[in-house]
Amino acid sequence: MKIGLTYDLRNEYLAQGYSMEETAEFDKESTIAGIEEAIRNAGHQTERIGNAQSLMQALLGKKSWDMVFNIAEGLHGAGRESLVPALLDAYRIPYVFSGPATLACSLNKAFAKRIVRDSGVNTPDFAVISRKTDIDNVHLEYPLFAKPLMEGTGKGISKDSLIRDPQQLRQVCLELLQRFEQPVLVEEFLPGREFTVGVFGSGEQARVPGAMEIIYKHKGVGIYSYENKENFEEVVEYQAVRGDMLEACTELALGSWRALNCLDGGRVDMKIDRFGKMSFIEVNPLAGLNPVISDLPILCRLNGISFQEIISAVLESAIRRNFRP
Secondary structure, three states, rough: OOOEEOOOOOOHHHHOOOOOOOOOOOEEEEEEHHHHHHHOOOEEEEEEEEEEEHHHHHHHHOOOOOEEEEOOOOOOOOOOOHHHHHHHHHHHOOOOOOOOOHHHHHHHHHHHHHHHHOOOOOOEEEEEEHHHHHHHHOOOOOOOOEEEEOOOOOOOOOOEEEOOOOOHHHHHHHHHHHHHHOOOEEOOOOOOOOOEEEEOHHHHHOOOEEEEEEEEEEEEEOOOOOHHHHOHHHEEEEHHHOOHHHHHHHHHHHHHHHHHOOOOEEEEEEOOOOOOEEEEEEOOOOOOOOOOOOOHHHHHOOOOOOOOOOOHHHHHHHHHHHHHO
8 A cells, every 4th residue: 555644844844944832743754754664564655745735736746645644733723733634535535543623623622622521521611711801701710721722742831821810810811812822721720640541543443552641750730831741751750550540541531532533543631630530631633653752652662562553553443444344
C-alpha cells in the first residue's frame, strides 16, 4: 500500500518567523522519520506530502495515495485540524485518524466537554469567556482553571491558570483573550491525581493499551503547562497505572473516545475531582507521535508497547475501517 504523510514541520514555520510557542504543536524531523520508518516496517511504501498547502498542490496535480497518515495540526482558525481530512474526504482518499467533525469538536474544548457530559462522562462544570462582559457571568466554585479554548501542548497554561478569586479571573481571562484572540475556557479546578490514557482503535473495537500518571517532582500544585511539557524531564515523572485506577481510567477514556467518534488512536487526559471521581479534561485524537518524547509513545513504552506496535495498531485500525467489508 502506498501511504502519504501529511504533517506540519516545525522548522519550516520557525524559518518563516513564527515563534516557538506558536509552533509548539508541530513536528520535528525525527517524528516524521520515525513514523515513516515504522510504516515501511509494516510493509508499506511512503511518500512525504507535508502540510495542507502542499496537499492541495499535490491534489490539484492529480496525485493520489492508497491512504494518508495524517498528523497535520494546521495553524489558523477553529477548523485548522479539520482541513486535511476534509480535503481528503472531498477526493475520497482514505486516511488515518479522526475525521473533520471530530477534530473540530475536540479542538474546541467546550464542544468536547458538552458532548462527553451528555453521554454520561464526568467532567467539571465550566464556562466559556468570549468577551470581557462574560467574566461577570461566571458562577462556578473556586478555585478555577483557565486556558485558551482551542490550543494544545499546554499553550496558554501557566501557574497563573489556577484562579482563586474573581479579580484574578478577570486579569487572566483578559490577558488570554488578547494574547490568543480566541475564547477562554474556565472550569472548576480538578485537585486530584492526573493521568493520560492511550486508546487504539475505533468504536466498539477501541481499547486502552495503557495509562500513565503524571507526577510532579516539586512540591505545590502541579500544572501541566507549556513550559513544563517542554521541560518534562526536569519537572515531571511518569508512572504506569495498574489495578482499579487503570480500570477507572479505561472506563472514562473509552466513554469519551466513543462519544466523540474518535478513530484509530490517540489520548484522553483526565484528573480526579474534589469528590474523588475520575474526570474528563480533554481528548487528543491527533496525539503527538515523536518516538521518544511524546506522551502516547512514553505511556506505551511504560506498558511494554513499542513505537512500531503503536504505528502498526493505528494502521490496522484504519485499514479495517476503510478496506475490509
